Amino acid sequence: MSHTSRLAWLVAPALMALTACAMPGAPAPAPLVGSEWLLEDLGGRGVVDRVQATLAFPEAGRVAGNSSCNRFFGSYTLMQDRVAFGQLGGTRMACAEAVNDQESRYLDALQKAQRLEVSGKTMLMHVQGMDKPLRFTRTKP
DSSP states (O other): OOHHHHHHHHHHHHHHHHHHTTSTTSOOOOTTTTOEEEEEESTTSOOOTTOOBEEEEEETTEEEEEBSSSEEEEEEEEETTEEEEOOOEEOOOOOOHHHHHHHHHHHHHHHTEEEEEEETTEEEEEETTOSSOEEEEEEEO
16 A cells, blocks of 8 residues: 555545535534524514514524514524424414414414524524515524
8 A cells, every 4th residue: 555545544534524514414503502583574574563573592403482472482403504493382372463463474484484694683584485584683692
């Protein structure tokens, strides 16, 4: 075995390990864990005044928040910028019709979310079937 081929056998595993972190489909680091967000715009339709819809990522794979009137919780997966929310559960309080409408649209959008863009204190969530993304502002940390 030549010196060059021995070197290739030694270096190849290290290179494979380093590139695995950057390969498409590899899990992204969890920059969302511990963050909380306030919904500012629901796909170009604004939000109801004095009604807070939120989104929090308390731990890896878990999501929670206020859907406008009720609290919700569930799971999510994040691969690079691709996001998918699992089944969401929540409370069932009665709310005003406009708030109920916003809550339904928000929860529906979360279930159809496809991609996230985070830039500073702003997060855009691109949703299947919506022309404009949901826009959030970071509230924590």
